[in-house]
Amino acid sequence: MTVTQETNAAEELRVVGKRLPKLDAPQKVTGQTVYAADVHMPGLLYGAILRSPHAHARIRSIDVSAAEQLPGVRAVIHAGNVEQRPYGYGQDNIPLKPDKVRFVGDEVAAVAAIDEETAHRALELIRVDYEVLPAVFDPFESLAQEFPLIHDELPDLIGNVSMRWDFEDGDVDAAAAEAAVVVEGDYSSPQAAPAPIETHAVIASFAPDGHLTVWSPVHMVFMYRKELADCLGLDWRHITVIQPPVGGSFGGKIDIDPHDFITVMLALQARRPVRLVMSREEEFIGTRTRQPIHIRLRTGADAEGNLLFRDADVVSDNGAYNGWGSHAMLVAMNTITSMYRVPNSRIRSSVVYTNKNYGGSVRGFGNPQATFAVEQQMEELADALGIDPMDLRLRNANQSGDVTPQGMEITSCGLSECLRIVREQSGWDERRGKLRERNRGLGAAALIHVGGGARIYGSDGCGAIVKVDDSGQVTLITGASELGQGSETTLAMIVAEEMGVPLDAVHVINSNTDVKPWDVGVHASRTTFVAGNAARMAAAKARDQLLETASELLGAPIDELHVRDGTVEVVGAPERQIDYARLARRRLLREEGSVVMASAFYDPPTQKQVDHRGNISAAYGFGAHVAEVEVDPGTGMVRLLNLWTAHDVGRAINPMSCEGQIEGGAAMGVGLALSEELVIFDGEIVAPNLHDYGMPTTADVPRIVVNLVETIDPLGPFGAKGVGEAGIIPPPAAIANAIADATGIRPRAYPMRPWKVKEWIDTEERSHVIENGSPVDG
Amino acid sequence: MRVELSVNGDLYRRESEPDLTLLALLRDVLELTGTKWGCLTGDCGACTVLVDGEPIVSCLQLARQVEGREVTTVEGLAGNGALDSLQAAFVSNGAAQCGFCTPGMIVSAEALLRARPSPSEAEIREALSGNLCRCTGYNKIIDAVLEAAGSRGAAA
Numbered sequence: 046m047t048v049t050q051e052t053n054a055a056e057e058l059r060v061v062g063k064r065l066p067k068l069d070a071p072q073k074v075t076g077q078t079v080y081a082a083d084v085h086m087p088g089l090l091y092g093a094i095l096r097s098p099h100a101h102a103r104i105r106s107i108d109v110s111a112a113e114q115l116p117g118v119r120a121v122i123h124a125g126n127v128e129q130r131p132y133g134y135g136q137d138n139i140p141l142k143p144d145k146v147r148f149v150g151d152e153v154a155a156v157a158a159i160d161e162e163t164a165h166r167a168l169e170l171i172r173v174d175y176e177v178l179p180a181v182f183d184p185f186e187s188l189a190q191e192f193p194l195i196h197d198e199l200p201d202l203i204g205n206v207s208m209r210w211d212f213e214d215g216d217v218d219a220a221a222a223e224a225a226v227v228v229e230g231d232y233s234s235p236q237a238a239p240a241p242i243e244t245h246a247v248i249a250s251f252a253p254d255g256h257l258t259v260w261s262p263v264h265m266v267f268m269y270r271k272e273l274a275d276c277l278g279l280d281w282r283h284i285t286v287i288q289p290p291v292g293g294s295f296g297g298k299i300d301i302d303p304h305d306f307i308t309v310m311l312a313l314q315a316r317r318p319v320r321l322v323m324s325r326e327e328e329f330i331g332t333r334t335r336q337p338i339h340i341r342l343r344t345g346a347d348a349e350g351n352l353l354f355r356d357a358d359v360v361s362d363n364g365a366y367n368g369w370g371s372h373a374m375l376v377a378m379n380t381i382t383s384m385y386r387v388p389n390s391r392i393r394s395s396v397v398y399t400n401k402n403y404g405g406s407v408r409g410f411g412n413p414q415a416t417f418a419v420e421q422q423m424e425e426l427a428d429a430l431g432i433d434p435m436d437l438r439l440r441n442a443n444q445s446g447d448v449t450p451q452g453m454e455i456t457s458c459g460l461s462e463c464l465r466i467v468r469e470q471s472g473w474d475e476r477r478g479k480l481r482e483r484n485r486g487l488g489a490a491a492l493i494h495v496g497g498g499a500r501i502y503g504s505d506g507c508g509a510i511v512k513v514d515d516s517g518q519v520t521l522i523t524g525a526s527e528l529g530q531g532s533e534t535t536l537a538m539i540v541a542e543e544m545g546v547p548l549d550a551v552h553v554i555n556s557n558t559d560v561k562p563w564d565v566g567v568h569a570s571r572t573t574f575v576a577g578n579a580a581r582m583a584a585a586k587a588r589d590q591l592l593e594t595a596s597e598l599l600g601a602p603i604d605e606l607h608v609r610d611g612t613v614e615v616v617g618a619p620e621r622q623i624d625y626a627r628l629a630r631r632r633l634l635r636e637e638g639s640v641v642m643a644s645a646f647y648d649p650p651t652q653k654q655v656d657h658r659g660n661i662s663a664a665y666g667f668g669a670h671v672a673e674v675e676v677d678p679g680t681g682m683v684r685l686l687n688l689w690t691a692h693d694v695g696r697a698i699n700p701m702s703c704e705g706q707i708e709g710g711a712a713m714g715v716g717l718a719l720s721e722e723l724v725i726f727d728g729e730i731v732a733p734n735l736h737d738y739g740m741p742t743t744a745d746v747p748r749i750v751v752n753l754v755e756t757i758d759p760l761g762p763f764g765a766k767g768v769g770e771a772g773i774i775p776p777p778a779a780i781a782n783a784i785a786d787a788t789g790i791r792p793r794a795y796p797m798r799p800w801k802v803k804e805w806i807d808t809e810e811r812s813h814v815i816e817n818g819s820p821v822d823g
Numbered sequence: 824m825r826v827e828l829s830v831n832g833d834l835y836r837r838e839s840e841p842d843l844t845l846l847a848l849l850r851d852v853l854e855l856t857g858t859k860w861g862c863l864t865g866d867c868g869a870c871t872v873l874v875d876g877e878p879i880v881s882c883l884q885l886a887r888q889v890e891g892r893e894v895t896t897v898e899g900l901a902g903n904g905a906l907d908s909l910q911a912a913f914v915s916n917g918a919a920q921c922g923f924c925t926p927g928m929i930v931s932a933e934a935l936l937r938a939r940p941s942p943s944e945a946e947i948r949e950a951l952s953g954n955l956c957r958c959t960g961y962n963k964i965i966d967a968v969l970e971a972a973g974s975r976g977a978a979a
Contacts, residue, residue: 064917066914070913070914070917071910073925074919074922075897075901076856076898083856085854239957242861242921242956292921292922293957293958295957325861325862325866529920530958701917702917708959708960712959712961713957735866735955736864736866743954743965749962
């Protein structure tokens, strides 16, 4: 269902708003798509990485002589024979570890050989002498004590705390003193994995003149190129990054990782192209994860249910290195201060190092973790006040025109509409609180997330080029990347709409840094908004070049021209017409000819936050979910029966694609809620495989109901806002609330696996027995 | 050792190491890279192919185990360059996002539709429960299989 709040009657859309298949789908359903691991080239070598078996150890020595002598081995590298520099946020990482390893999976050495088998035999021949050090896995232990120091090489660091970020707005203590009800609790989340079905794969090849070409499914290609150059001492003008089709990322492939540098160093030493493909086990232990965030939260309200304050102490356990994962804490902060209208808020947060695989920028980026706490407290608060939780939410809902305590300017907001839709569809008013005798329950959660870019760097921009050739074919060359999310099709639809051509007249080029204009990269649900605006601007300019020529040839002023299906007509005299192909040829073939081509760069009007204040995004997305669960009190098994979702997408450029993002995101959220967890024992991920990890299957995800609410954002392309991450955010909170409704227990951690739920139910039953004064059995 | 088998209707004879998997034979020797590998432990289903019409995960099968048999991969489903009805339904329903699970998913669904031309949603969920998809949440994949079953039923 699509609900449009306002429509601009003058704007008649022919392509935007249609359910159109992805342009790249025919190749994908026939197996023709060539992913990174499918790329083959003459002389290709196979790379493999030797990883630390210890969570924390000093490297005394590395002996690679036996590996080097194995026939078929063309390169063996380690910190002692390569040139590399520290990289990453806080410069706390380096591709091949010179003196110390900090988690099980840290990169120590690597080989390139003529085949995979030889590469793995060579790894077995490398001898590393480790001095095992005490390790720390618990973030609270790491916060409290300075020993063992994980990054003793960083002089400015105090203990194992990599970041402290605090924020305060208003007067929380005064608000707490006057609150009618205050709820308080600790909420935690596990280490989880993005787990795309395609593992990471990289190919590096040096030309004889030293020019490096890298094929990598990374989605911030320009930053990737710069980091490669900076770390390895290469000239970034002589690096081409080609992004092959990506077999899923979900943030796991945003950043450059040690294996990217390592593949390049192997190619450099071997003087042959090298391909390195992660095994599934390596994907779990050696690529980026979702960081556990532990939140102690208090929320207070007055007797009518007006929120008065939130007060949070937060510890983000980001593992052995920062990466960008350390910044997930900042998104969690946005939710704590800005989900609903909160007049007073205070957050004290720490990002700490532990000897574990480190966090990255996984879809939702800190928001599911924060929403799990914030939205459970909305229902706890409502129940304590005797108010329906939906009424409490509606009373405090963000509205268009609001500026949140962190300075986020909300220009379009469909939150209330989303809440009303899922309330009605789920039968909330008749059913919530009334299903417990059937062991069923309903729970809700809403979301706020950036939907108009996110200014983390100096620029949040994206470039676009639109050209029209002599056949009339339109080509969009965009800085944005296609990861499977459908950006290529969405951007082509925007160009087709703006140019007045059918979708099949638009081709998209988006994969090569030599060709495409600069872009920050895919993150923060920004592509439709930022790359969409850039594409629309370039398309308008290219169209205007054609209209200028059409005006001359048809003898009519531009404002009397109309474009239909790639043909320019004079309004009121459609027999006077000329198509884009002829117009393009006219421009090419005339004296002092010119190509039809235009470029644009769109950088949203936003601010980098200073002291956590500033309008970081040009638009914000909202949504609401209601989950219905059935809990087996005997086993603790939770079955998700229904999930109703409503999302404010601004405008659905392609409703089918929006649904796909929301359904897929929600299914990942269901996995987070009920099954997904990297179980770690003594620093080691116990079962790094897809079976034990608990990714949802067709048997676990019910039909997800999706409602698209169109608020027509003033700055979005045709009113669109970002929606890539939104779906994953509410499910852990909504499902926890549903479990609470079904059982009376209050989940404080996810995943809510059967044995944990069973334990909570048993503990709750025992506490009731004690309260009633009866003897406790056993 | 020598392996002889039919793949998508073509007969191949190839020298093979005894431990060569069917997946490696398809991808590395015959260069049919439409069949994907996602785990090599049989958990993800991305490498599903048909052997004499039965779906199997080719990462857990040795090439020599399919000696003399007929293998169908995703590349063998489309005829004369046109999409088969299941592939067309995957396209029109938005059932492929990143596309990495899609070949295995389509091959599993093809096996289901051959065995049960009009499956219920529950039967589709059961038949595809060994194929992981991280992008779609499965809604649109199930819609695609239902639509293909309907169009094949109408054509029959």
